[in-house]
Structures are given as structure tokens and as C-alpha cells.
Amino acid sequence: MNSTKLNISPDGLKTRQELVTDAIRLAILTGRFRPGDKLDQTELADELHVSRSPVREALRTLAAEELITHTPHRGAVVTERSLDELKELLFIRSLLEGAAAKRAAGHMDEPRLNRLEQIVNEADESNDVEHVLALNNQFHTTIYQAVEQPMIIDLIQSMRNKVAPYNRIFLDMEGTKDAAWLAHRRILAACRDRDGDRAEQETRRHLAEVFDSIVTGLGM
Numbered sequence: 001m002n003s004t005k006l007n008i009s010p011d012g013l014k015t016r017q018e019l020v021t022d023a024i025r026l027a028i029l030t031g032r033f034r035p036g037d038k039l040d041q042t043e044l045a046d047e048l049h050v051s052r053s054p055v056r057e058a059l060r061t062l063a064a065e066e067l068i069t070h071t072p073h074r075g076a077v078v079t080e081r082s083l084d085e086l087k088e089l090l091f092i093r094s095l096l097e098g099a100a101a102k103r104a105a106g107h108m109d110e111p112r113l114n115r116l117e118q119i120v121n122e123a124d125e126s127n128d129v130e131h132v133l134a135l136n137n138q139f140h141t142t143i144y145q146a147v148e149q150p151m152i153i154d155l156i157q158s159m160r161n162k163v164a165p166y167n168r169i170f171l172d173m174e175g176t177k178d179a180a181w182l183a184h185r186r187i188l189a190a191c192r193d194r195d196g197d198r199a200e201q202e203t204r205r206h207l208a209e210v211f212d213s214i215v216t217g218l219g220m
Contacts, residue, residue, distance in 0.1 A: 006032070006047045020048055021058035028067050028078055029161060030130040031168020039068060039076040066162055078165060083220045086163065090211045093159050094204045096152060097140065101187065102200035104146035108191050112146055116188050123181050129171050136167070139184055143191060143199075166214050173217050183209060 006027055008019045024044065027033050039059065045052045059076045062068045069079045081089070116139060123135045137160065144153050170176050183206035190198035214220075 006044070008048055008050075016050060017054040017057045020044075020050055020054040021061050023048060024055075024058050025062060025065075025067065025161075028062070029164040030133050031165055031172075032130075033078045033165070034168070035078050035080040035165050037078045038074050039078065041076075065158075079162075081163070081166070083215065086166070086211065086215065086220075089159060089163050090207060093156070093163070094207055096156050096159065097144075097207065098200040098204045100144040100149060100152050100156060101191075101203040102196040103149060104143050105191050105196040105199035106194050107146040108194055109146075112142060113188075113192055116142055116191065120181060120184055120188060123177075123184075129168065132171060132177060133164070133167055136180070136184075140203075143187070146191075167210070169217060170210055170214050173213060176213055179213075180206070180210065 006023050008016075008023050014022070024033075024039070033039065041052050041055050041059070045055045048055070059068060063070060063076070066079055068076050070076055119135050119139045119142065123132050123139075126132050126135070140160075141153065141157075144156065171180075183202065187199060187202045187206060190202050
């Protein structure tokens with residue numbers, strides 16, 4: 001378990017329960033809590049300086065998002081995925097993200113391409129795993145948002161969240177960060193050329209490479 005402290009980010013438009021949900025969700029997506037980790041309501045409440053009530057409701061919300069699972073003897077744990085589940089998520093993500101990248105590539109403008117280049121450069125220079133994970137999500141979302149496709153993007157984000165805790169495991173393996181961001185540069189090059197077919201191909205290739213590394217690293 002990562003030692004990064006949980007924090008509530010102030011937002012006057014959100015309820016305390018929503019802020020607690022956001023904090024725990026972020027901790028799961030960035031690997032602060034790993035697949036299989038038990039989430040103790042009292043410990044979470046103490047760390048977030050709230051009562052157990054918003055934590056309990058937050059865990060219900062995250063269970064509905066399939067980020068946590070309630071087990072008979074352990075209570076709430078971060079959802080673990082079987083190999084078959086990871087394979088199916090890869091299949092769905094490849095279809096959705098490949099198609100989204102293909103549609104978006106032809107709509108790239110210079111400000112968006114410059115932002116993508118900035119994200120890649122920032123990731124290259126960062127040794128903060130949580131920051132790199134956030135940049136990874138920004139990179140792909142910035143591409144997909146080049147064209148109006150909000151429903152596809154929502155579906156993609158839902159699928160990405162389901163596998164996100166495993167991305168932390170991936171980045172903790174030696175050499176994987178450099179390989180991943182080399183793949184991002186290939187995707188960026190396809191976007192610079194407005195080549196939708198290549199953007200789709202490189203996106204799918206990248207997802208498959210990450211999947212293979214995760215499966216190998218976990219010995220699945």
C-alpha cells in the first residue's frame with residue numbers, strides 16, 4: 001500500500017460525501033490502494049477527518065462503479081480482476097479507444113497537438129508515479145476530445161477506471177514507463193499526421209503492450 005495521505009480537495013459545489021468519494025476513488029485509481037486491499041471505514045474516516053457516514057456512502061458508490069467489492073469476511077476491498085476479466089477489458093478498450101483515436105486524429109489543431117507534446121515531455125521528466133498516471137489519462141482524453149464524442153469518452157473512462165489500479169502495478173515494473181511513453185509518442189506522431197488509421201493502430205498496440213506487461217508481472 002502506498003503511503004500517500006488521503007486528502008479532500010475543497011469544492012463548494014460538492015457535498016462532503018461527494019468529496020470523500022472523489023478522494024477514495026482517486027486513491028484507488030492511482031494505486032494508493034492496490035487490488036485486494038481492504039478498505040477499513042474507521043481508518044478512512046480518521047484519515048479524511050470525517051465521520052464514518054460519508055465514508056460508508058462513498059464505498060457504496062464505488063461498489064456501484066465496480067472499483068470495490070464487498071466480501072463476506074473482509075468487508076470492502078479494492079476489486080481484483082481475473083485474467084479473463086482483464087482480457088475482456090482490453091478487448092472493449094481496444095475497440096472504443098481505437099475508434100475514438102481514429103475519429104479524433106483528423107480533427108487535430110496545433111494548440112491540441114502542442115498540449116499533447118507538453119504532456120509527453122512533462123511525463124518524461126517526472127518520477128512521481130501518481131502524476132505520471134494522471135498525465136497518461138490526460139493524454140488519451142485530450143486526443144479523444146478533439147472531436148465531439150462525449151458518450152464514447154464516458155464509456156472509455158468507465159473502462160479505464162476499472163483497470164486503472166493495475167496501471168500502477170505496471171509502472172512499478174522496471175523500464176515500463178519509458179516503453180509506455182514511447183508508445184504515446186507514436187500515437188502523437190500519428191495525430192500530427194492526421195492519420196486516423198495509424199492512430200487507431202498505435203492506440204491498440206499500446207493497450208496490448210501494457211496488458212501483456214501487467215499479466216507477465218503478476219504471473220497470471
